[in-house]
Amino acid sequence: MANRVAPALSFLCLHLLLPIPGVLSATFTFSNNCKHTVWPGLLSSAGSSPLSTTGFSLESGEDRSVSAPTGWSGRFWGRTHCSTDSATGKFTCGTADCGSGTVECSGSGAAPPATLAEFTLDGSGGLDFYDVSLVDGYNLPMLVVPQGAPTGAGGNCTTTGCLVDLNGVCPSELKVTAVGGEGVACRSACEAFGNAEYCCSGAYGNPNTCRPSTYSTFFKNACPRAYSYAYDDGTSTFTCAGSTSYHITFCPTTATSKSADGYPQAVSVPHAVQLGGGINSAMVYQGALVASNDKSLRSAPLMAATAVAAFWLALML
Numbered sequence: 001m002a003n004r005v006a007p008a009l010s011f012l013c014l015h016l017l018l019p020i021p022g023v024l025s026a027t028f029t030f031s032n033n034c035k036h037t038v039w040p041g042l043l044s045s046a047g048s049s050p051l052s053t054t055g056f057s058l059e060s061g062e063d064r065s066v067s068a069p070t071g072w073s074g075r076f077w078g079r080t081h082c083s084t085d086s087a088t089g090k091f092t093c094g095t096a097d098c099g100s101g102t103v104e105c106s107g108s109g110a111a112p113p114a115t116l117a118e119f120t121l122d123g124s125g126g127l128d129f130y131d132v133s134l135v136d137g138y139n140l141p142m143l144v145v146p147q148g149a150p151t152g153a154g155g156n157c158t159t160t161g162c163l164v165d166l167n168g169v170c171p172s173e174l175k176v177t178a179v180g181g182e183g184v185a186c187r188s189a190c191e192a193f194g195n196a197e198y199c200c201s202g203a204y205g206n207p208n209t210c211r212p213s214t215y216s217t218f219f220k221n222a223c224p225r226a227y228s229y230a231y232d233d234g235t236s237t238f239t240c241a242g243s244t245s246y247h248i249t250f251c252p253t254t255a256t257s258k259s260a261d262g263y264p265q266a267v268s269v270p271h272a273v274q275l276g277g278g279i280n281s282a283m284v285y286q287g288a289l290v291a292s293n294d295k296s297l298r299s300a301p302l303m304a305a306t307a308v309a310a311f312w313l314a315l316m317l
């Protein structure tokens with residue numbers, strides 16, 4: 001009898017230990033490097049199976065992994081300034097709220113403005129497609145780092161995201177402020193003004209007629225790898241071979257130093273963020289010069305300009 005049980009047991013063990021092909025496709029690991037809590041929202045596209053969670057709280061410094069099945073497609077974002085109303089028990093967020101009234105989003109998407117990380121696993125040619133999009137505006141810096149891509153598997157399997165904190169430097173006509181005037185998000189021109197030209201709708205509904213605007217260019221200059229308007233595909237979509245996992249970091253380069261006079265300064269981020277992995281493991285962004293999260297920023301435009309310049313430089317290296 002033992003002779004018959006042993007092979008069955010080892011077969012079972014193998015399946016428990018190894019990822020089962022065709023079932024588990026990728027692991028998404030979320031890290032919160034912000035100084036404040038972020039509440040990630042997770043939305044599966046129509047026809048994609050829901051993940052084990054659709055929203056949770058991620059404390060500063062905390063990590064959490066969520067696995068996704070083969071062929072999964074959907075998006076992630078980070079909610080900020082969230083709280084539960086003590087009278088009604090309703091959970092709401094100041095930015096990127098999903099309107100569910102609970103920490104779980106349960107199939108609802110982010111109210112713009114929201115920085116989005118979008119994924120389609122195992123798509124055309126067996127590749128994962130992913131991007132970070134500012135088409136629906138911006139609320140948090142986000143970084144996506146592919147991990148463990150099969151060597152030599154092709155695709156442009158590189159890090160993408162938006163490293164810069166744009167909430168302070170957002171043009172005033174796009175800026176979303178909290179009570180007290182602190183910038184907490186930055187709207188897209190489409191959402192702010194609603195015209196077809198900015199929304200790439202109507203006569204502007206194709207790549208030949210919908211061109212970058214001064215507003216989309218503001219986002220593109222700050223975050224060259226992120227989508228800045230609907231037809232920004234060429235420089236904003238990335239691909240990895242299947243079996244890649246993804247690390248998603250909120251506030252990837254938040255600096256903490258303060259200057260002697262007590263005002264926050266732009267600091268060269270000492271921990272150059274090691275990006276890439278897999279076929280692009282040699283790539284390093286020098287975290288750029290990133291403004292502190294402090295609310296009392298005096299020279300935010302200057303710092304953002306420096307950050308943008310440093311980011312471009314990092315891209316060219």
Ligand SMILES: *[C@@H]1O[C@H](CO)[C@@H](O)[C@H](O)[C@H]1NC(C)=O
Nearest residue numbers: 156233234235236237238239
């Ligand atoms: C990455 O590859 C995809 C698929 O070939 C292509 O559409 C996209 O433009 C490439 N992205 C960049 C940033 O070069």
